[in-house]
Amino acid sequence: MVDAHDQKVTHSYVIAYPEHEPREGDPHYKDFHAYRERTKDTAKCEVGQHRNDYSECQGPLQLHHAHVEFALMNKINLAWLEGDYPGISDPSQVGAWVESAANLVWLCEWHHIGHGGVHCATSSDFEGERYIKNLILRVKMWLKMGRT
Numbered sequence: 001m002v003d004a005h006d007q008k009v010t011h012s013y014v015i016a017y018p019e020h021e022p023r024e025g026d027p028h029y030k031d032f033h034a035y036r037e038r039t040k041d042t043a044k045c046e047v048g049q050h051r052n053d054y055s056e057c058q059g060p061l062q063l064h065h066a067h068v069e070f071a072l073m074n075k076i077n078l079a080w081l082e083g084d085y086p087g088i089s090d091p092s093q094v095g096a097w098v099e100s101a102a103n104l105v106w107l108c109e110w111h112h113i114g115h116g117g118v119h120c121a122t123s124s125d126f127e128g129e130r131y132i133k134n135l136i137l138r139v140k141m142w143l144k145m146g147r148t
Helices: 029-039 046-051 070-075 078-084 091-098 123-129 139-144
Strands: 061-065 104-108
Touching (some): 029 061, 070 091, 078 091
Antiparallel strands (some): 061 104
16 A cells, blocks of 8 residues: 655646637637626536535636637547537538537636646546545645645
């Protein structure tokens, strides 16, 4: 049996973003804003909602592209995407889908871009965080607990 322990994890890699237009020039960006306006008053962090526990949620709510980021849509393999989202194989419709409810979730700042966020933690750690409280510790919390 391995005793409970803290382990510092660091990841570094390069993402090869394809050429893409600035988001502000995207004709479907208005769809993102419309979804935001339509849902912001009842929005809840998806992780907190999944747990029915918002005690780790921190910071303002932000919209996250859950499956395909805007900057990646020009290189998306539509056959692969079609397998999970039937009807999306039309290249002219991908932009609209990327900015739609099918691809957007609300997350608090911590679960979006914080150390425990989907943009920072590994996929397996972020998924584990949905089920394990305090799996990913904030650095201040970690140091306050006397851990090094």
